[in-house]
Amino acid sequence: MVTRIFLEDRLEPGEVFALPRGEDHHLRRVLRARSGERFEAVDAVGRLFMAELREGASAEAVELLNEAGVEERAEVWLYQAVPKGKRMDLLVEKATEVGVAGITPLVCERSVVRPGGNKVERWRRIAESAARQALRLRVPEVREPVVFREAVREVRERGVLLHNSPGLDPLEERARGAVALLVGPEGGWSANEIEEALRCGLSLAQLGPFRLRSETAGVVAVARVRAMLENGTVTEDERSHR
Structure with missing residues (x-):
């Protein structure tokens, strides 16, 4: 067994x-x-x-x-606007499999879903099951939902807000150290939210030329940053800078 x-x-x-x-x-x-x-x-x-x-x-x-410490070398947090239906279940599972350190459900201006009830507990059970299946050394923390303004004030300079506006730098050029990724709802970020993010010190970045579903973008972003950190693209000095 x-x-x-x-x-x-x-x-x-x-x-x-x-x-x-x-x-x-x-x-x-x-x-x-x-x-x-x-x-x-x-x-x-x-x-x-x-x-x-x-x-x-x-x-x-x-x-x-x-010994411990392997997963912490590439710590990536995901602040994810909750998509419709059961797509968040799939996101939690797949983000856990690719190595996310923690997931914070995000409530944005254009959010359709306002998570409540027993959803967070279900997502925690999904994260534990996925961590077991993936042979991880930790179960990602799934936090209670937070509103956008609180999230950007929490992450500040270590936050990267994913946006599909042309001309933005690729994610890998903006992710540094223990990074927090913010992924918006199906309707995208509002102008007020982008302004608030920049005011709090977050960077803006894009995942490429294609428009991804919100839950797809979250998993892809985590996987790309994890791969970059694990492959040593980010220096040890950058990695230790919080």
């Missing part, structure tokens, strides 16, 4: 730990695992262990497989 679970506590090699209720159910009921079978466990600081199932709702961290 090869599966991966995520824990809220720090582990040490040889430590016997209690399985969270949801993970115990997943291992024993869904995967029908038995005592003595092994699986992968990621602790609270992102270290990967080989673990062995014990009697009851417990397991032992039998071997440290690798």
